[in-house]
Amino acid sequence: MSTYAEHLPTPNKIIPALIAGLLTWIVLGCNVGPNYVRPTAVAPQAYRGALAPDVTTATPTSTLADQQWSTVFEDKTLQRLVTEALQNNLDLRIAAQRVLQAQAQVGINRSQQLPSVSAGGSFSALQVPSSFASKNANGTPGASYFDGGGFNASSAWNLDFWGLYRRQSEAARADLLATEWARKATRSAIVEGVAQAYFQLRSLDAQLQITGNTIKAREDSLKLVTSLEQYGAGSLADTRQAEELLHAARANLPDIRRQIAIEENTISILLGRNPDAVDRGLSVDQQPHPQEIPVGVPSQLLERRPDIQQAEAKLIAANARIGVAKAQFFPNISLTSLGGSASNQLQSVFSGKNAYWYAAASFSEPIFDGGRIRSNYHLSQAEQQEMLLDYKKTILNALKDVSNSLVSYKETRERREAKTAQVTSAADAVRLARLRYSGGNTSYLEVLTTDTDLYDAQLTLAQAQEQEAASLVELYAALGGGWQ
The missing domain is CATH 2.20.200.10 (Outer membrane efflux proteins (OEP))
Structure with missing residues (x-):
């Protein structure tokens, strides 16, 4: 006859069963705190100031931001400078180290689960x-x-029955993602910064050349006026006015050279090298400017802009930390x-x-802590709301950047076209005024006025050409290009 003790499980059977049950309990343990859900972002149907009808309806991926920067900037020298900057820029290398730090932090947080x-x-x-x-x-x-x-x-x-360490790992992974998007944003900013500084440098080069040509023309004009004065066909007042024009042009040279040196130093630092001279490629008036730019739809910015992605990753991390704070109650x-x-x-x-x-x-189990745990929970909720507002603000700023860039590109192009026509007219006016002065039909004041207008118009045209090129760079960056 068997006894009750004979039917009891042996220790060899009890221990594995207890371990299996414990593991099942841990796996099925709950994660306290809210699970992340992407906030609803209401974006307009189209950008304000779009240059052309939205061609992205048929081909949603064919947008300016989807292009590599090497296809947007066709200047070979600029391409080499950007490549060097992406390899050696210290800000980008610092951002890469921050990514490695965030990766290590993920490992630290994950180890607490084991x-x-x-x-x-x-x-x-x-x-x-x-x-x-x-x-x-x-x-x-x-x-x-x-x-x-x-x-x-x-x-x-x-x-980790309440998900404390799992939420901490979730927050650490989101922080890692935010750091990675920050690195991509830095990369985009470097591409934009090098291109902007390069176009500014080429504009200053053009202004330096314009000033040099103007000085030579005014030197020739001064020789003519001096010769006419010597033979009684001119006056000392005409000579002094010609000298004034020449000195005014010469006075601009030091400031232009100073600005060139500053831009070269800026580019050198972006390239990760000591301040030095920088290679040149196409002149500022030879830079390509597309007439129509496919920009896509505003909702695409949520996936393309690295700053928006970074803001959302920070929101995910803040959302996970609510669970971390809530788990402290258990x-x-x-x-x-x-x-x-x-x-x-x-x-x-x-x-x-x-x-x-x-x-x-x-x-x-915490019983009394002076309200520390509850206050920490409220703090995590407030930080999550701050990150939510920051996320929405980042989207609005992105829409503003694109709209501003579209308007800027359109208006700077029209300004450059108007300035080009102005320079053509001013050059002809100078030619006619000098002919009239040589023939004795007008005073040198007319030559002085038209020559000054031409010089100012040429300098303004060089600046307008730089602004048009820079606005294309701004639009490319605003749409989320440059980090791919």
């Missing part, structure tokens, strides 16, 4: 002089050498264990009779 295990051992030996050793019964000296030791292993595991459950073997005789350390072990489970 048990920690450590092991160690010890050995000791002692030898004493025989005169101090006790004697045996037969009168001979006793043992004078002793040794012993042991080894042990211990483990500890804070069970009990903290932990398991600890220790085992090993020890003996005062080294040769018997591994004997089973010298083994020992210890296991314990504990939990702690």
Whole structure:
């Protein structure tokens, strides 16, 4: 006849069952706190100031921002400068190191979900002089050498039943994503910065050349006026006015050279090198300017702009930290264990009779903390709301950037076209005025006025050409290009 004890499960069956049940309990444990849901962003149907009908309805991926920067900037020298900047720029390298730091932080947070295990051992030996050793019964000296030791292993595991560590890992992964998008935003800013500085440099080069040509023309004009004065066909007033024009042009040279040096130094720093001269390529008036630019639809900015992606990643991290703060309200459950073997005789350390072990489970529940946990929970909620507002603000600023760039590109192009016509008319006016002065039909004041107008118009045209080129760069960056 069988007894009740015979039907009880043996320890060999109980322990695996307990472990399986514990693991199931941990896996099915809940994650407190809200799960992230992307906020609804209401974007307009089209950008304000679009240059052409939205061609992206038929081909939604064919937009300016989808193009590589090397296809947008056709100047080979500019392409080489941008490539060098992306390889050597210190800001970009700093951003890359921040990504590595965030990756390491993810590993640190993830490790808290797993048990920690450590092991160690010890050995000791002692030898004493025989005169101090006790004697045996037969009168001979006793043992004078002793040794012993042991080894042990211990483990500890804070069970993540409430999702505290999982939420921390979720926040760390979101922080990593935000850091990666920040690196891409830095990359885009470097492409934009090098191109902007390069076009500014080429505009200053054009202004320097214009000023040099103007100085040569005014030197020739001064020689003519001086010659006419010597033969009685001119006056000293005409000579002084011609000298005034020449000195005014010469006075502009130092300032233009100063600005050129500043732009070269700016580009050099962006390239990660010491301040030095910079190579030149196409002149500012030879830079390509497309008449129509496919810009896509505003909703595409949510996926393309790195600053928007960064803001959303920060929102995800803040949302996860609400769960971290909420988990602090619940009990903290932990398991600890220790085992090993020890003996005062080294040769018997591994004997089973010298083994020992210890296991314990504990939990702690906060009862009174002066409102610290509740205040921390409210803090995490407020930070999440701040990140939500920042996310929405970033989207609005992105829409503003695109609209501003579209308007700027359109208006600067029209301004450049008008200035080109103005320079053509001013050059002809100078030619006619000099002919009239040579023929004695007008005073030198007319030549002075028309020459000044031409010089100013030429300088303004060079600046307008730079602004048109720069506005294309701004539009490309505003649409989210340059980081791919």
